[in-house]
Amino acid sequence: MNDSPIIAIVGFGSLGALFASLLAPNMPFENLRIVADTERVNRYQQQGLLVNGEPLTLNYVTPNAITTPADLVIVCTKFYQLNDVLPLIESQLGDNTLIVSALNGIASEKVLANTFGDERIVYCVAQQMDAMKNEPHEKNGQNGSQLIYRDHGQLVIGAMTTDSAERARVQQVDSLFNQVNFPHSVSDDMPRQLWGKLMLNTGVNQTVALYQGTFDTVQQAGEAREMFKAAMREVMAVAHAEGVTLTEEDFKKWLAIMDALDPKGMPSMRQDLKAGRRCELDLFAGTIRELGDKHGIDTPVNDSLYDGISALMANNQSG
Known part of the structure; x- marks a missing residue:
């Protein structure tokens, strides 16, 4: 060495x-x-x-x-x-x-x-x-x-x-x-890799943070998992408008990566929110909402996530 x-x-x-x-x-x-x-x-x-x-x-x-x-x-x-x-x-x-x-x-x-x-x-x-x-x-x-x-x-x-x-x-x-x-x-294909990870992060970080859960929250069938996947699909649409095509195979690949993680684990945004630290909300929903506006793409799920997590952060600060 x-x-x-x-x-x-x-x-x-x-x-x-x-x-x-x-x-x-x-x-x-x-x-x-x-x-x-x-x-x-x-x-x-x-x-x-x-x-x-x-x-x-x-x-x-x-x-x-x-x-x-x-x-x-x-x-x-x-x-x-x-x-x-x-x-x-x-x-x-x-x-x-x-x-x-x-x-x-x-x-x-x-x-x-x-x-x-x-x-x-x-x-x-x-x-x-x-x-x-x-x-x-x-x-x-x-x-x-x-x-x-x-x-x-x-x-x-x-x-x-x-x-x-x-x-x-x-x-x-x-x-x-x-x-x-x-x-x-x-x-x-690094642009595709970078956007694929952003797609996953936008879905899992924000949904688990909003539901105040763990990876298991979005690994199990139900409302949270559907929100997680819908947020990812909004990123797919924005990525395409930015010149990066994320395919259905990419969607399934990143879904499988998340599903293989420790169910008791937590993404970084959930850890930050739980500890009362500032969250990187603008990197996820903030980015997708801004690019959605730029390209005329509606992002209702990320709008909802942004508003919900902003409210949780405000509660943390007031508490």
């Missing part, structure tokens, strides 16, 4: 912690960096992390502690936090550092490209994972964090264009992930 790459993770919620737990066994300790501000680094070090009940010690670093650029930065924050963590990302960059964004939606790569350059960006989607991060254990008298998951899923990377330089970047990240045995695959 002497030739192991240096990988930096920015954002240490459920996805960031999951990726760290998958990478740590296959990399030198110092080559995997969890980059955060001083307050968070101190908190992470004091609290510790349990992964499926087992302690995991990680290399938490502040931006000013960096002496060698990372080969890859994996961004795992919420979209509304992205502007705040741009300095953390910048602290990891050298001439050849690449950036992968595991954020929900279809907008984060554009923000990162505008800030750091298209030549650093490799598109990806995170799929098939059911990780949940919470704070049930105690260490040193403080509430610590625990990551629980059954399915670790994978990152799917790919090129959005036929540009040879972009395809070379994808190959570079593919090779890097192979070095550290990180679960991933390469898509030959």
